[in-house]
Amino acid sequence: MTRYLLKRLFWMVPLLIGISLISFFIMHLAPGDITTTEAGFNPKASEESRQKLRKLYHLDEPILVQYGYWLKRMATLDFGTSFASHQRPVFWERRDAQGNVQKGLIQEALPVTLLINVLSLVLIFVVALPLGVIAALHQNGPPDRIITLFVFVGFAIPGFWLALMLMYWLGVVHGWLPISGLHSLDHDKLGGLAQLVDTARHLVLPVFISALGGLAGISLFVKNGMLDVLRQDYITTARAKGLPEKTVVYRHALRNALLPLITLLGLSIPGLIGGSVIAESLFAIPGMGKLFYDAVLMRDFPVIMGILTIGAVLTLIGNLLADIAYAWADPRVRRGVVH
Amino acid sequence: MKRAFANPLARLGLALIASILLLALLAPVIAPYDPDAINVKSILLPPSAEHWMGTDGLGRDVFSRMLFGARISLLVGFVAVGIATVIGVVLGAFAGFYRGWVDIIIMRLVDVMLSIPTFFLILAVIAFLDPSIWNIMVVIGLTSWMGVARLVRAEFLSLREREFVLSAQTLGASEVRLIFRHLLPNSLTPIIVSFVLGVASAVLLESGLSFLGLGVQPPQASWGNILTDGKEYIQFAWWLSFFPGLAILLTVLGYNLLGEGLRDALDPRKHP
């Protein structure tokens, strides 16, 4: 197991270098730079101030030197401060000489996105598991067809269209749910439980919208996994022993069908961190997607690179954890028989 | 193949795709108006006998724009996924055929690409380059080949050990011949399936990019930017968003149903 772990860790190094290169490369595709947007197009802004900005931000150094700076920063998890957002730290909070704390941009945005995405992942699983199992048990029957159609419609519907419709219908016409934002204006004056309910109500639509698209993948995965497992010998044996069908399905089959889901979980992590640019803009949620999109528009290099890198690194860690979990669950992998 | 069409959902998918393709192909014949003909006197008219799907903010006929938009949206889908498939097949084939270091390097590249949130990547690149239709297709292609590469590699790895490949090899078949005559044709099934499913995702992606204003350039219409034009008036000029939304839904649904039907039908495990 240790050997396996070490090997996996070793393989992360080239991946990290690859990620650093890609994120750096993307930045330099950009013809515009921070000084073009920061000054905006106000006729009172002067060229000399722009030159000044370029210099202060090291934009005039050769590209290789800039990459050097970048690698060093990546290694120390120092993503610098935002160009656009009044020098706020990109990643984590920082304390200045006066003891004032400035929160990091990613530090603030990541939990929001994680919360929504984890909730939506939970929702996906809660819905997709029974759907997948039912579809598998009635393969090619009407329930299977209906479920397949349903999850694909969920995948195919343009999210922002549905979101706007629901915001209008539930938020404006009926007033059942809030339209945008994360908290009500009087959130802080509410009691603990009421606060929770308030936040939950704000999360209903964003979570629902982001879960809908993911339903198809997972439910089909469960269905196919179940179909595979149900055909295995031990299931036949279990059935032959006269065990009730429920026990066979849920005790024996489902458990084994779920194993590959661990890997799938690992793979869904980039989505978890990524957040949805569109949903976050629509619902006015200050998450990673919004942060990233704004940074792209502002050519805020440190933030763009910080998000790409931290996102990628977290994904790698997630994949690593998933693999370890898988190895732990499936001894063949651990011993190097498979993989 | 026949088996796939025993499945009513796959048939539905095929029917959807076929009719939309047909409409797109026949757009110049069917379209009642020039899709770019502006008329500021007939802005935002609701659907009627003259304008089946109403008019947009510049008085253009939405139905005609939808028909021509279908061409653009499908073009983006096909070309982008085509690019992704070519890259994926080539890299996957190399990795699976040569194994060893080639495999390791290619698979690390796959891992790196998979670890970066794809939509972020596309967003950054398209914002930095110009959002022209070609850039969009290339960028979507360049960022979505990883799945195909993995599939092809896996197929190749398993096919390489098969009897017929081994015998061709001992008979002195060249590497190129081996890859193109023996391995690739036998890996076609998963490639086709992933192509069909990929088109669905690309059509959705294009509409997402349009939402952010990074889609196809005006005055050219794509479903994505017709839909986006309509989003601010969703409760008022519902036709502006309803029809493109529905078109995207049906198209994506069609490709998914077909792709899934094909996958089912071609999966030996499911038909003992």
Place this chain on the structure above:
Amino acid sequence: MRHIFGLGVLVVLLAACERNPLPPSTDLEASYPVESGGTLIDAMAGEPSGLIPMIAGESAASAIASRIFNTLLRYDRNLELEGELAQSWSISRDQRTITFTLKPGLKWEDGAPLTSADVLFTWELVTDDRTRTPYASDYKLVTKAEAPDARTFRVTYAQPYAPALDSWASLQILPKHILQGQDINTTTFARKPIGSHYYRLEEWKTGERISLVRNPNATQGPPRIDRLISRFIPDPASQFLELMADNIDIMNLNPIQYARIIPARPEMKRNIALYKELGNGYTYLGFNLKRVPFDDVRVRQAINYAIDKQELIDGVLLGLGEPVAAPYKPGTRWVNPELEPYPYDPRKARLLLKAAGFEDHDDDGILDRAGKPLRFEIITNQNKQREMSAVLIQRRLKDIGIEVHIRVLEWASFLGRYIKTGDFDAVILGWGLSLDPDQYNIWHSSQTKPGQFNFIGYHNPMVDKLLEQGRLEMDPDKRMKIYHTFSRLLLEDSPVVYLYAGYGLPAIHKRVRGIDSPAPPAGIGWNAQDWYLPSPLRRTEISAQ
């Protein structure tokens, strides 16, 4: 079992929402006595990066900062300068020195006195090379700034500088006693400012909202509304839904929302009052004058004649805008009343093009000269109205045989890659209508270097001379004549085609009273401190506290 639980959650969620629409019996049309208190909610698309106006620069920041910080001077409802912190000001005989006298007893929100030392400090900050501000250029012209006593601030220029007073109406004064010794570029003051104007920062919830409350020490007296909340809602469609659901009180509408949606919805018409004010900018089609054929004034004029401005106003703005013939705010004294926009006259356009040598020699429907077809590309940034204008122009120019391509670009690459490098044929963009008539930066031939504002490469020695004179002339009437002549030359030269000046279209809930309507030249916002919220019309959720 699980279903029942799920249903339970749903019921709790739904039950928890008591929305508070005003009871249908509330009379929104009645008049109510003036009173203080209440909360006003608006929405903004972007979040400020910080609240130090000279550093932040974006419009979201200045919208909020202008409620927190004072300036020496301000524009009144008719766009004439008046004192804000300054009680009076005088200009020396040689017109090089301006002396401001501050009002007595000015205080910062923390109670510390606000004196000329703060003004001097702010000037030092904005002109300091270490300060990352794009706004230094005006203030750097000051050769000497001094604060001889607590209420006197004096600036001296090397030569008379007519836009000076305007510049002192935009520099927001920062507190020396707090900022001294701090690095202005990084200070946390940007997120917890101390100001002197009507409001002070109450809370800033990152990504969600900023709320301001009344500043008890406000230098200009107390405003009527207690609290201003600005919610950050990036998507305009969501903002409009929030307006429909009565979760925000103010929003700037687009023409379709203004002219089509709200009038068609009785419940919105009942709750919301629509206003119309002169916008702050105009939209134009600018030519790259360094490129053929735009170096030929006949081609530029021909295109000007071929574009139907009224069609643009009707199509893009649904009639909610005006044509302009000079780069000044319609209705102000700087607009030369004799000037008229180029009428739509495709025949004249064709004649001019013919005179310039363009005819359709090869019968392909596109004019050509010396074998080269008349074809160019219009670039613009992601802005719905500009995009629509481009499409309309494309069609009109096609009518007279000019082929136009359109490219819509994202702002940063638009600016960095095309405008700054001068790599474009024609551009649709807007300029702000500044209140001071000086437009040296935009039209003077010395301002054509990459990154400067005369990126179209306009060069006219007579215009140059007028612009130089205009800066030196302190007498308003003489100045007016200079800029009238300047506008006339500009219109004849047609380096840009003025397309339209759109109206600002604020929609405000009828619970907000005291709004100056019809909008004065300065727009409805000029007396926002006098707006009030009659208590029967307030939102219950917030006033309950």
